[in-house]
Structures are given as C-alpha cells and as structure tokens.
Amino acid sequence: MFLDPSGDTLFFHRRADGLDTLFVMQPDGRSADRPLALYGSREPLRAWAAPGGALCVASPWPSAPGGLKLRVYDMARVRALLARATGDINAGLTDVPEVGDFSPEPRPLPEPVFARLRGDTLAVPGQWQGRPALYVLDGRAAASRVVPLEFLDAHSLPAAVVDEPGTARRWLTVADSHHLFVLEGPEFALAGDLVWAPEQRGLARVAFHPAAPEAWVSAGSSVLVVDRAGLRVLAEIPVEPAARWHRGRRIAVTAGAVVFSPDGRTAWVARPYSGDVLELDARARRVRQAVALSVDPLELVTGPGRVYAQGLRNGSVTWWPTQA
Numbered sequence: 001m002f003l004d005p006s007g008d009t010l011f012f013h014r015r016a017d018g019l020d021t022l023f024v025m026q027p028d029g030r031s032a033d034r035p036l037a038l039y040g041s042r043e044p045l046r047a048w049a050a051p052g053g054a055l056c057v058a059s060p061w062p063s064a065p066g067g068l069k070l071r072v073y074d075m076a077r078v079r080a081l082l083a084r085a086t087g088d089i090n091a092g093l094t095d096v097p098e099v100g101d102f103s104p105e106p107r108p109l110p111e112p113v114f115a116r117l118r119g120d121t122l123a124v125p126g127q128w129q130g131r132p133a134l135y136v137l138d139g140r141a142a143a144s145r146v147v148p149l150e151f152l153d154a155h156s157l158p159a160a161v162v163d164e165p166g167t168a169r170r171w172l173t174v175a176d177s178h179h180l181f182v183l184e185g186p187e188f189a190l191a192g193d194l195v196w197a198p199e200q201r202g203l204a205r206v207a208f209h210p211a212a213p214e215a216w217v218s219a220g221s222s223v224l225v226v227d228r229a230g231l232r233v234l235a236e237i238p239v240e241p242a243a244r245w246h247r248g249r250r251i252a253v254t255a256g257a258v259v260f261s262p263d264g265r266t267a268w269v270a271r272p273y274s275g276d277v278l279e280l281d282a283r284a285r286r287v288r289q290a291v292a293l294s295v296d297p298l299e300l301v302t303g304p305g306r307v308y309a310q311g312l313r314n315g316s317v318t319w320w321p322t323q324a
Contacts, residue, residue, distance in 0.1 A: 001013075001299045001300075001301050001308065001310045001317070002049045002301060003301055003303050003308075004049070004053060004055075004075040004076070004078075004079055005051065005052070005053050005075070005076075006076075006079060007303050007304050008026055008027075008028060008029070008079075008303075008304075009024060009025070009026050009075065009078070009079045009082060010024070010025050010026070010027060010301070010303075010308060010317070011023070011024050011038070011047060011049070011055065011075075012035075012299075012310055012315065012317055013045060013046075013047055013315070014310075014314065014315020014316075015314075015315065016037075016040075016315075018042065019040040019041060019042060020040065020041050020042070020043065020044050020045045020059065021037050021038075021039070021040040021041075021045075022037070022038045022039045022040070022045060022047050022057060023035040023036065023037055023038065024036055024038045024078055024082055024089075025082075025317075026079075026082055026083065027306075027308075027319060029082070029083060035317075036082065036088070036089050037088075038073075038078065038089065038090070038093075039057055039059070039071070041059035041060070043059050043060030043061075044059065044060055044061050044062075045057060045058065045059035045060070045061055046058050046059075046061040046062075046124075048122060048124055049075065050117060050118075050120035050121075050122050050139075051120055052117065052118035052119065052120045052139075053074060053075045053076050053116070053118065054072055054073070054074065054075070054113075054116040054117050054118070054120060054122065054137075054139075055072070055073040055074070055075045055078070056070050056071070056072050056073075056122050056124060056137070057070070057071045057072075057073070058070050058071075058124060058126065058135075061126060062125070062126040062127045062157060062158075063126060063127035063128075063130075066100070066101075067100065067101070067102045067128050067129075067135075067146065068100070068102070068124065068126050068128075068135055069098050069099070069100035070098065070099045070100070070124060070135060070137070071096050071097070071098050072096065072097055072098070072099065072112075072113045072116050072117075072137070073093070073096055073116070074116045077092075077093070078093070081093070095112075097110050097112040097113050097116075099113055099137060099144050102128065102135055102144060102145060102146040103145060103146060104145060104146055104147070104148065105145065106138075106141065106143035106144070106145045107143060107144050107145065108142060108143060108144075109137065109138070109139075109142045109143055109144050113137065114139060114142045117137060117139030118139060119139045119140055120139045121136065121137065121138050121139055121140065121186075122136070122137040122139075123135070123136050123147075123161045123170060123188065124136075124137075124161075125158035125159060125160065125161055125172070126158070127157070128146045128148065130154060131148055131149070131152075131154050132148075132149040132152040132154075132156050132157065132158045133146050133147060133148045133149055133158075134146070134147040134149065134158070134161065134188060136188075138186075147187075147188050149172075151181070151190050152174065152181075156174050156175075156177070157174065157175040157176070158172055158173075158174055158175075159173045159174055159175045159203055160172070160173045160205070160206070161183075162206045162207075162208075164182075164208060164215075164228065165208055165210075168184055168185050168186075169182055169183065169184045169191060170182070170183045170184075170188070171183075171206045171215065173203065173204045173205070173206060175203050176201060176202065176203070177201055177202075177203075177204070178195060178196050178197060178198050178199075178200055178201040178202075178219070178220075179193060179194070179195050179196075180193065180194050180204055180206070180217070181193045181194075182194075182231065192231050193231070194217070194224075194226060194231050194233075196217075196219050196220075196224060196233070197220070199220065199252075200219045200220025200221065200222065201220065202219070202220055202252070202254045203254070204217050204218060204219045205217070205218045205256065205257045205258060207257070207258040207259055207260060207267075208228070209260060209264050209282065210260055210262060210263070210264045211263060211264035212264060213227065213228045213229060214226060214227065214228060214234070215228050216258045216260075216267065217258075218239075218254075218255040218256065218257065218258050218269065218270075219255075220252070220253075220254055220255070221238065221239065221240040221241065221252075221253050221254065221255060222236050222237060222238050222239060222240075222255070223236070223237040223239055223255065223258060223269055224236055224237075225237065225285065235285055237269075237280070237285050239255045239269050239271060239278055240253045240254070240255050240271055240273060240274065241253055253273045254272070254273075255269055255270065255271060256269070256270025256271065256272050256297060256298040256299060256300065256312070257269075257270050257298065257299050257300040258270075258300070259300045259301065259302045259307065260282065260302070261302065261322070262302075264282055265281070265282055265283065266279060266280065266281070266282060266288075266322075267279075267280040267282040268280070268291075268300055268302075268307055270297040270298055270299065270300050270309060271290075271297065272296040272297055272298045272311070272312040273296070274290070275292065275293060275295075275296050275297075276290045276291055276292045276293060276297070277290070277291045277293060277297050277300065277307070277309060278290055278291075279291060291320060293309055293318055293320075294316075294318055295309060295310070295311030295312075295316045295317075295318050296311045296312045296313055297309035297310065297311060297312075298310060298311065298312040303319075305321055305322065305323075306319045306320060306321050306322060307319060307320060307322055
C-alpha cells in the first residue's frame, strides 16, 4: 500500500473474486466509496512505487519461468484517469510497457519505461533462476539488469527493499527471518546486516525516522530502534504479547508496519492481532494511546492529515485524521 507523489491517490492490493488485484482510489475524490481495479491476476502479484511516480507491477511473483516481467505505469496518468473515471480505467491504459528478459549484464530500457522512471532506480526483489535476486530498473543509466543475491541461501525470499534517505544504501528484508541486510551503491554490495532474536522471526518492516538517524524495525512482537550508521539496536519497544491463544492453539504474534508524522514526533505501529494502532511519542518511545479500528491493521501509510491502514485478513482499507 502506498500513495502517489501527489499524496491524494492510494494504491493497494488484495485478493478479490479469486484474483490478486491492484486497486487505486482517491479517498477525497470520485472513487472514495469504490476503489477501481487497475490490474488483476490469478497468480500472486506485487507492486512498487518510485519517488518520481513510476509504478511497477510483477505477476506472478516472486518467480516466473524465464524470470519476472515488470509492467511499468505512470502514476500521474493513472491519477488523471481516475479523477474522471466512473468505472473501468483500463481503457485509457492500453499501452503499458513491460520489461523482461533480464540478465546480469545491463540491457537497454525501453524508452517509455526510461521516461516514466524520471531518473529513479527501482530494485524489485524476487527470484531468478531459482535463487534470490533483485530486478533493477536504472533510470539514470537507462538500463535493466538482475543482481543475484549470493549472500542469501536458495530458499530465502527477499521481501522488500527500502531506500535509506540521503544515502546510497538500501535495506533488504527477508521473509520468515530474524535477519535483514543493508546494501550499498549501484552494485548493491552487502554493507552490513542486523540480527535479532530467533523467536522474533517473521517478515520485518522498516521505517526511517524523518528527523533522527534511526531506523524503526518491526520484528515479531517488538519494534527495534536501530542506529542507522552502526546498525546498533538502541531500544526495543514491546508492542504486542509474544503469543496469543487462537482457536485453542498458541500462535506467535507479529506487529505490522511503522510510520511517522512528518516532524518525527509521533510514530504509529499497526497491531493486527489486537485490532488497533498504537500511537507513540517517538522521542520518549512511549505509548500515548491505542487507536481502535474496524480492520485488523497490518500495513500503514501516512498522507496529508491522515493515516491509512490496511487489514490483514481481507485487505480492507480505512483511515483516520490526525494533527500529529
């Protein structure tokens, strides 16, 4: 789930009518009550956004015979179509370019993809030839390539790549793990890693504090506050019980996404198993209140004057206003 650069158009994906579907909506526009389907697939899909406005969609994900094929949309164009659409918006999106046939050797980007990237570089995690890899669309070199992640074993599934602001580093999370990796430079060289307790294994999520050199990593039932430079854990904030009883079984509990207010004074942490979002004083690292929601929030996004939340079980989206 993410917003386009304008901040008023929301993209999210969920399973609907037997399809993995990427939806788009403008909460304050004509699609406020009915999100529109942008792309659907019977296979799992994933979507990523570049800061300049390119939207990349891969299905099936994380792997496909011959490697992934990536569809690249222009979010500004989708936004313009959505503003006047009453139903299907895909009639205006008949020329979405694709990138495929990746190789470790750079290959020229199709001109429409290069134009949409606007100088950004997108690194899409997945698998290539049966091993973990990054599919890279380089908007500066106008080239595509695949970067095998040799430091991961063949069974690892790279989950997300998060750009560290103001640096050439990217933080790579891995599914069902208690480990994340920091990559540096255009070659995505391994620059460091962070390990936490094995009992907190799962899918970690990373958010960067906007006013302090910290990364907040939700790992298991806690949020780890990490010094970005030294990859040292500065604090651990418990946000969920370590386990709960569900239908007569004891299950591990995992916190969801972390987001910040623009000034960095407030953090929100999703708690899907508690059905709420914790609002924290980010400086004191102390809980202020719990915001009860109608969904079991897993993903969070902050927009102008509000926080969006997407549920774990059925992918429903809700939001609430905030002055923080």
